[in-house]
Amino acid sequence: MAAVIELQGVGKSFGDHTVYQDMHLAVEEGETLTVIGGSGQGKSVCMKMMIGLLFADEGEVRFRGAEVSELDHEGLRALRQKVAMVFQGGALFDSMNIRDNVGYALIEHTSMADEAITARAWECLDMVGLGQDRGLLERMPVSLSGGMRKRVAIARSIALQPEIILYDEPTTGLDPSNIRRIGSMILKLQKELGVTSVVVTHDMPTAFRVSNRIAMLYERHFPFVDTPEGFKHTEVPEVRNFIQGRVRDGA
Amino acid sequence: MSNFTESAKNVLASVGGVLTSGFGWVGGICRLLWDATIRGARRPFGIHDIFYHMVSLGVRSLPLATVMSLFVGMVLTWQFGEALIGFGAKNAIGYASSLALVRELVPVILALTVGAKMATGMTAELGSMKVSEQIDAIASLGADPIKKLIWPRLVAATWSLPILAVWGNVLALASGAVIADVVFDVPADYFYETYVDELWPSDYLSGLGKSVVFGLLVGLIGCYQGLTTKYGTEAVGISTTNTVVATSVSILSMDFILTTIFLPVS
Ligand SMILES: Nc1ncnc2c1ncn2[C@@H]1O[C@H](COP(=O)(O)OP(=O)(O)OP(=O)(O)O)[C@@H](O)[C@H]1O
Ligand SMILES: [Mg+2]
Numbered sequence: 425m426a427a428v429i430e431l432q433g434v435g436k437s438f439g440d441h442t443v444y445q446d447m448h449l450a451v452e453e454g455e456t457l458t459v460i461g462g463s464g465q466g467k468s469v470c471m472k473m474m475i476g477l478l479f480a481d482e483g484e485v486r487f488r489g490a491e492v493s494e495l496d497h498e499g500l501r502a503l504r505q506k507v508a509m510v511f512q513g514g515a516l517f518d519s520m521n522i523r524d525n526v527g528y529a530l531i532e533h534t535s536m537a538d539e540a541i542t543a544r545a546w547e548c549l550d551m552v553g554l555g556q557d558r559g560l561l562e563r564m565p566v567s568l569s570g571g572m573r574k575r576v577a578i579a580r581s582i583a584l585q586p587e588i589i590l591y592d593e594p595t596t597g598l599d600p601s602n603i604r605r606i607g608s609m610i611l612k613l614q615k616e617l618g619v620t621s622v623v624v625t626h627d628m629p630t631a632f633r634v635s636n637r638i639a640m641l642y643e644r645h646f647p648f649v650d651t652p653e654g655f656k657h658t659e660v661p662e663v664r665n666f667i668q669g670r671v672r673d674g675a
Numbered sequence: 676m677s678n679f680t681e682s683a684k685n686v687l688a689s690v691g692g693v694l695t696s697g698f699g700w701v702g703g704i705c706r707l708l709w710d711a712t713i714r715g716a717r718r719p720f721g722i723h724d725i726f727y728h729m730v731s732l733g734v735r736s737l738p739l740a741t742v743m744s745l746f747v748g749m750v751l752t753w754q755f756g757e758a759l760i761g762f763g764a765k766n767a768i769g770y771a772s773s774l775a776l777v778r779e780l781v782p783v784i785l786a787l788t789v790g791a792k793m794a795t796g797m798t799a800e801l802g803s804m805k806v807s808e809q810i811d812a813i814a815s816l817g818a819d820p821i822k823k824l825i826w827p828r829l830v831a832a833t834w835s836l837p838i839l840a841v842w843g844n845v846l847a848l849a850s851g852a853v854i855a856d857v858v859f860d861v862p863a864d865y866f867y868e869t870y871v872d873e874l875w876p877s878d879y880l881s882g883l884g885k886s887v888v889f890g891l892l893v894g895l896i897g898c899y900q901g902l903t904t905k906y907g908t909e910a911v912g913i914s915t916t917n918t919v920v921a922t923s924v925s926i927l928s929m930d931f932i933l934t935t936i937f938l939p940v941s
Binding site: 472475477497500501502504505508509511512513515516517518528529532533580584 | 714804809811812814815816817818
């Protein structure tokens with residue numbers, strides 16, 4: 425298997441606060457890679473570097489072999505049609521209704537007719553468990569609950585059928601049945617469409633369920649990368665403490 | 676002595692700091708203008724968005740522009756009337772008021788009030804989009820935030836302010852005529868004739884030209900401050916406050932520059 429996204433020797437600082445130092449991580453074609461790690465350690469920054477919203481100070485970030493920081497406008501535009509990101513806070517467009525939010529990439533990149541865009545938006549909302557009330561399409565983001573906004577954000581990122589999806593905490597704030605549903609959706613997209621996923625989550629059951637590999641962020645890089653089985657039976661104290669701490673917190 | 680050198684050094688250092696950040700800011704504004712022109716001025720032009728922002732900027736500012744223009748016309752005519760009575764020349768009141776109003780006061784007063792309102796509105800809106808990662812989200816969906824957000828606002832501001840200034844000129848003339856007639860007993864139609872007689876096309880153009888430049892400046896500052904908002908909600912408040920200061924200072928300095936350019940011509 426070839427790496428789709430590859431970070432090599434990456435360093436990233438904000439002022440004198442160093443988030444990454446000599447960090448290596450590779451996302452393989454077709455896999456689901458889960459990133460875990462303490463709050464404020466740089467998981468969201470890592471995803472933003474993958475999609476060219478932030479650039480590494482040192483090292484290389486490659487997408488299918490091309491250095492992301494060297495892409496021009498057209499290059500980045502092409503990259504972002506293939507790689508979608510679900511933001512941690514949802515980042516829905518306040519000034520647009522749900523239909524225009526979910527259809528945003530379709531309006532931007534395709535010449536689909538209005539009805540086709542509405543139909544596709546509806547289909548995506550259904551996939552994230554929001555397919556009960558068609559009136560939702562016309563509602564504005566402010567009138568939705570936090571969990572609904574999160575799911576609309578997921579629907580928006582899958583609308584254009586990207587090859588790679590970066591989920592930043594997709595299940596935070598959802599009830600157990602919707603957590604299962606989002607997990608199933610990630611698995612289904614992988615199985616049926618071969619989508620590659622990177623998932624940041626604090627929710628270990630979901631991590632164990634959907635991942636092919638898990639990477640743990642620790643001290644500014646990813647020293648522990650293993651399969652879910654490997655993580656469950658690990659002897660490494662740092663990893664064990666982290667996972668068991670989470671499980672206990674969640675129970 | 677050493678105390679003096681010490682404090683002189685400190686003063687120099689802080690002046691240096693202010694200058695550096697000032698140049699950085701101006702550079703950022705120029706960069707934004709460049710990016711918006713390169714990336715905005717191509718198909719599709721986003722006519723729909725531009726129109727939307729013009730309507731919302733223009734219509735929302737109409738009451739303020741109306742009030743400001745009425746008062747500036749009245750106050751200025753009154754002051755000139757008082758001064759001219761002293762020379763027994765109150766009939767020249769139309770001549771005296773017209774140049775000051777058309778070339779200077781209407782464009783500047785409107786830019787300082789209506790313009791500042793437009794700019795802070797843009798900063799608050801774009802700033803909260805920045806903070807809630809909506810601007811990143813636009814980019815992540817493969818669209819260009821400069822093209823989608825900045826370009827239509829710049830064009831709309833550049834057009835709205837001069838249109839409001841035309842309206843403001845009409846009102847300032849009318850309110851000035853009322854003051855001339857009621858307070859100084861100079862007939863309103865005589866005021867109107869002398870007012871218009873004094874003006875050359877170049878005067879209208881320099882007034883309008885100023886409004887265009889101020890409008891662009893207002894849009895640039897409003898957008899730049901919004902885009903450079905730091906993370907956190909209180910940051911939106913800070914950058915909005917800075918926008919008020921930045922627009923006032925920039926408009927008055929730009930006014931000085933434009934006056935030195937336009938005046939020798941007319
Ligand atoms: N644009 C930015 N400017 C300055 N500092 C930033 C910026 N983005 C992130 N940081 C800093 O980088 C660090 C990592 O942030 P990040 O959002 O990636 O954390 P995280 O691992 O996603 O945390 P959480 O689990 O709470 O979401 C934090 O200390 C944050 O303050
Ligand atoms: Mg995060």
